[in-house]
Amino acid sequence: MMDKALEVLERRLSRQLAASLETCVRCGICADSCHYYLADPRPEHVPAYRAELLRRIYRRHHDPVGRLFPGLVRARELDDELAEELIKSAYGTCTMCRRCVLNCPMGVDNGLIVRTARGMLAALGRVPKGLQDTVDVHLESGNNMAVSEEDFVETLEWLEEQLQDEVDDPEARIPVNQAGARVLYTLNPREAKYYPLTILAAAKVFYAAGESWTLSTRAWDVTNYALFNGDDEAAREIAGWLAQEAAELGVEEVVMAECGHGFRAFRWEGENWLGRSYAAPVRGFVELVAEYIRTGRIKLDPAQNPEPVTYHDPCNQARNGGILEEPRYILKHAVADFREMHPHGRENFCCGGGGGMMAMGEFAEGRLAAGRVKAEQIRATGAKVVATSCHNCLDQITELSKHYDLGIKVLNLCEVVAEAIILPGDRQ
Amino acid sequence: MEALRLGVILAAGVCLVGLWLRLRHFLSLPLARDLSRARGSARRGARYALTLGMMPWAKESTRKHALSYIRGVVFHLGIFAALVALVAALSGARPVGGSLLLAEVLVGAGLVAGIIGLLERLARPDLRALSTADDYVAVLVMDLVLLAALAWLRDPAAVGWFYALAIAMLVYIPLGKIRHCIFFFPARIFFGRHFGHRGVLPPAVGGGEAR
Ligand code: SF4
Ligand code: SF4
Numbered sequence: 176m177m178d179k180a181l182e183v184l185e186r187r188l189s190r191q192l193a194a195s196l197e198t199c200v201r202c203g204i205c206a207d208s209c210h211y212y213l214a215d216p217r218p219e220h221v222p223a224y225r226a227e228l229l230r231r232i233y234r235r236h237h238d239p240v241g242r243l244f245p246g247l248v249r250a251r252e253l254d255d256e257l258a259e260e261l262i263k264s265a266y267g268t269c270t271m272c273r274r275c276v277l278n279c280p281m282g283v284d285n286g287l288i289v290r291t292a293r294g295m296l297a298a299l300g301r302v303p304k305g306l307q308d309t310v311d312v313h314l315e316s317g318n319n320m321a322v323s324e325e326d327f328v329e330t331l332e333w334l335e336e337q338l339q340d341e342v343d344d345p346e347a348r349i350p351v352n353q354a355g356a357r358v359l360y361t362l363n364p365r366e367a368k369y370y371p372l373t374i375l376a377a378a379k380v381f382y383a384a385g386e387s388w389t390l391s392t393r394a395w396d397v398t399n400y401a402l403f404n405g406d407d408e409a410a411r412e413i414a415g416w417l418a419q420e421a422a423e424l425g426v427e428e429v430v431m432a433e434c435g436h437g438f439r440a441f442r443w444e445g446e447n448w449l450g451r452s453y454a455a456p457v458r459g460f461v462e463l464v465a466e467y468i469r470t471g472r473i474k475l476d477p478a479q480n481p482e483p484v485t486y487h488d489p490c491n492q493a494r495n496g497g498i499l500e501e502p503r504y505i506l507k508h509a510v511a512d513f514r515e516m517h518p519h520g521r522e523n524f525c526c527g528g529g530g531g532m533m534a535m536g537e538f539a540e541g542r543l544a545a546g547r548v549k550a551e552q553i554r555a556t557g558a559k560v561v562a563t564s565c566h567n568c569l570d571q572i573t574e575l576s577k578h579y580d581l582g583i584k585v586l587n588l589c590e591v592v593a594e595a596i597i598l599p600g601d602r603q
Numbered sequence: 604m605e606a607l608r609l610g611v612i613l614a615a616g617v618c619l620v621g622l623w624l625r626l627r628h629f630l631s632l633p634l635a636r637d638l639s640r641a642r643g644s645a646r647r648g649a650r651y652a653l654t655l656g657m658m659p660w661a662k663e664s665t666r667k668h669a670l671s672y673i674r675g676v677v678f679h680l681g682i683f684a685a686l687v688a689l690v691a692a693l694s695g696a697r698p699v700g701g702s703l704l705l706a707e708v709l710v711g712a713g714l715v716a717g718i719i720g721l722l723e724r725l726a727r728p729d730l731r732a733l734s735t736a737d738d739y740v741a742v743l744v745m746d747l748v749l750l751a752a753l754a755w756l757r758d759p760a761a762v763g764w765f766y767a768l769a770i771a772m773l774v775y776i777p778l779g780k781i782r783h784c785i786f787f788f789p790a791r792i793f794f795g796r797h798f799g800h801r802g803v804l805p806p807a808v809g810g811g812e813a814r
């Protein structure tokens with residue numbers, strides 16, 4: 176019965192994974208790099224403890240001592256009890272933020288280990304329902320919220336009118352399916368369904384920059400929750416749609432909307448899932464906006480954002496994606512009072528909303544408890560606005576604000592930029 | 604004594620063969636290649652991971668737990684010194700003067716660090732939960748070797764104990780976690796290459812820094 180899970184382990188057992196499985200010395204120094212441990216210092220919240228669960232199975236199958244004297248190295252077969260423990264550990268108390276990885280003196284990649292465990296559980300059909308549903312809906316409908324093409328187009332048409340009003344230009348467009356555009360922009364279905372104003376904000380930035388861009392009605396969802404359920408087949412299929420659409424439209428680059436995990440999945444993992452390189456390079460919206468400012472394609476007035484603003488680095492974009500400087504560069508141009516959290520950048524704490532956690536209601540209590548670390552970081556800045564660059568972070572921090580009474584507003588960077596933008600006609 | 608001496612040499616052979624078998628298993632696995640376009644440099648990341656990235660100030664964990672870090676370094680220096688002492692004993696040499704004093708200090712400090720490590724593992728509930736029997740055995744074996752090395756440094760008559768415990772250690776190395784002595788390097792290199800490729804490491808001067 177557990178064979179499928181073991182097959183996944185065998186298939187994914189690369190030298191990288193084996194090195195991480197072999198090298199941990201159980202020193203425990205990674206413990207307080209994890210927000211779960213800081214919020215609730217239980218042994219099960221030590222990052223290495225989570226990894227040990229998979230290591231036990233690895234030892235049973237790949238370590239001579241684990242085969243002959245399992246008790247000496249706590250090797251054991253995967254059974255129902257261990258699978259249950261793995262679910263609670265790998266899905267329930269780890270956001271795959273990989274903060275512990277940066278802090279391990281040995282270089283053990285607990286994030287890789289946890290994702291492998293998730294992949295094994297996915298093969299057993301034991302992904303928590305909310306997360307699995309998100310992936311299934313994406314596979315069935317082409318986006319993770321089952322937004323129909325009709326509704327999507329209608330929303331974009333309405334937004335185009337809003338854009339024309341806002342920039343006072345009847346020629347302003349939200350282009351769709353434009354072959355040969357320079358940029359293919361992607362969206363989070365959440366934007367199309369609940370937060371269309373973030374699409375408007377991005378459109379305003381593209382308008383001000385005079386960009387040649389397009390959206391697609393065929394493949395437009397920036398997300399890929401298969402990064403989190405651990406199912407590589409599903410991840411490959413979802414990444415493949417966007418890669419194919421970019422190739423068919425012949426764009427020069429794909430720009431990912433502000434979605435931390437979507438960026439990591441498509442920018443960094445997608446080509447490895449597909450086993451081939453994309454036709455066009457991929458960038459995050461934040462990288463593009465920073466370039467617009469640097470090259471003078473857009474001008475910003477920081478006085479339009481007078482309140483103190485701090486920035487939350489989405490783990491998947493910063494620590495796992497290398498986007499560290501750009502958000503700061505943007506905010507220094509877009510707001511009057513920018514304040515850093517400590518620590519920040521690559522060492523930033525996860526807000527608690529990563530790893531697909533927002534889709535797994537059964538773990539909400541632990542998610543909010545673990546978010547205390549982030550809440551305290553935010554409070555210490557005295558900021559009234561938290562800018563971020565990820566919809567999951569945005570949702571989690573909004574919930575944290577209510578839960579911990581932070582009294583803050585949470586915005587995606589594009590909204591902050593759109594507020595400060597000086598439209599071409601107003602530049603005198 | 605000659606039998607024990609030969610035993611150590613034989614055990615060293617067993618150790619090397621055991622490590623080679625582990626390494627062969629490791630090398631039989633596929634190397635996951637990263638097809639994504641680089642933002643930084645994998646090579647620079649790896650270099651950083653093996654040099655400045657190992658410094659205590661490079662990571663929050665070692666900044667926060669400087670004492671644990673120092674304990675670990677002292678323990679490993681002690682082990683290294685004990686191994687040098689073992690080679691010296693096998694070849695009939697013996698440190699004298701300043702080098703004897705240095706060896707005694709390193710091995711003695713390593714022993715103290717090792718004992719503290721063992722006690723810490725026994726005392727802390729989170730470390731106990733994390734530990735396998737191997738974690739205790741491995742440190743205990745190393746502590747005993749350090750003790751025997753120190754005894755031999757102070758009194759050549761202890762060479763029998765030194766050899767006997769060295770045999771136990773050498774046989775145990777490929778079986779338990781002490782084999783991290785070989786896997787540490789690929790793990791660190793993979794870590795550095797991965798984050799270097801993504802432009803996350805080495806840290807750039809300027810924004811995005813933690814401190
Ligand atoms: S993952 Fe790294 S820091 Fe954590 S216990 Fe293992 S070796 Fe130590
Ligand atoms: S990846 Fe993040 S959440 Fe998971 S164990 Fe490491 S620090 Fe904790």
